[in-house]
Amino acid sequence: MSRVAALLTAVAGKLRAARDEANRPVFTEVRVELDRYDLADLVNDSTRAPTARVCFMRSKPVKREDGGLDLDVSVAIVVVAGRQGRANPELSSADLAALGLLDRCTVELMFDPYVGLGQLQAADIGDQLVAVSEQSNKHAVAIALLEAKWRLLDVHIARPAIQAAIETGRNPWTPDGIAIGDGEPEPPRTAGDGT
Incomplete structure (x- = not known):
């Protein structure tokens, strides 16, 4: 397995293991995807909310002084949350739930920034944004994402x-x-x- 695939799998494993206060899984489904997230697919899959997708965004080789290479990898964690209760124009419950899921992902990554792997730098947690608000769609879902970056070390060691x-x-x-x-x-x- 490539080191990038191992990283994505490890991130997904951390999210699958996340539990709420009642010791239930935070997410009903967590998947790894090696392509960018597709909003139409996410909305169609929203019946399983709350879900998370760990998506490969980009990677870039970084040359070291010793002639070896590290690899900067950027990952998007996309969460889908559904409406809880009746619609409320002042307080969209799916939006709040999506932000809560992002908070939970952040906590999981901060608790173990190495996601159980070696030969990488700690997670650098980046921007969070809401891609779809409950109020902007007919499916009563909110979709949000956060970016996290890791540097995989010694991807190629110099001679x-x-x-x-x-x-x-x-x-x-x-x-x-x-x-x-x-x-x-x-x-x-x-x-x-x-x-």
């Missing part, structure tokens, strides 16, 4: 010779022997061994 040359402090792998063609492996030659 040992580069690490040694720039003295990264890493313990680079060095070969025990070198074979040329079909010959037997020989110990690597070092400077000053007369060859």
Whole structure:
């Protein structure tokens, strides 16, 4: 499994495990999607609200000084909340519920910003926004999202010779022997061994 897919799966696992005060699941459904969220699909799936989707937004390689690469990954957590009770023009219950779900997602990510994984930086929780208000649709749902970013570390590690040359402090792998063609492996030659 790719490290990006592992991250998305771990985020979804945290949200699935979230419980409310009565020890019930916060979300009836949590899914990972490797494409951007589609509002029409979200509205159609709203019968299962409250739901969450963990959507891959973008990634960008980040070159390190040691020649290796990290990867910045941006994820959107999209929540769908349904109306609770009768419609109220002053206080849209689905809107409030969607904001409450975003708060809950934020708490889960702040409680474990590494989502149970290693080799990544802590979550950087970004913007939250309401995409669909209960008052703006006939389905009595509200859809909101929050962006979270992680930096996956050591996605690509520089070659040992580069690490040694720039003295990264890493313990680079060095070969025990070198074979040329079909010959037997020989110990690597070092400077000053007369060859």
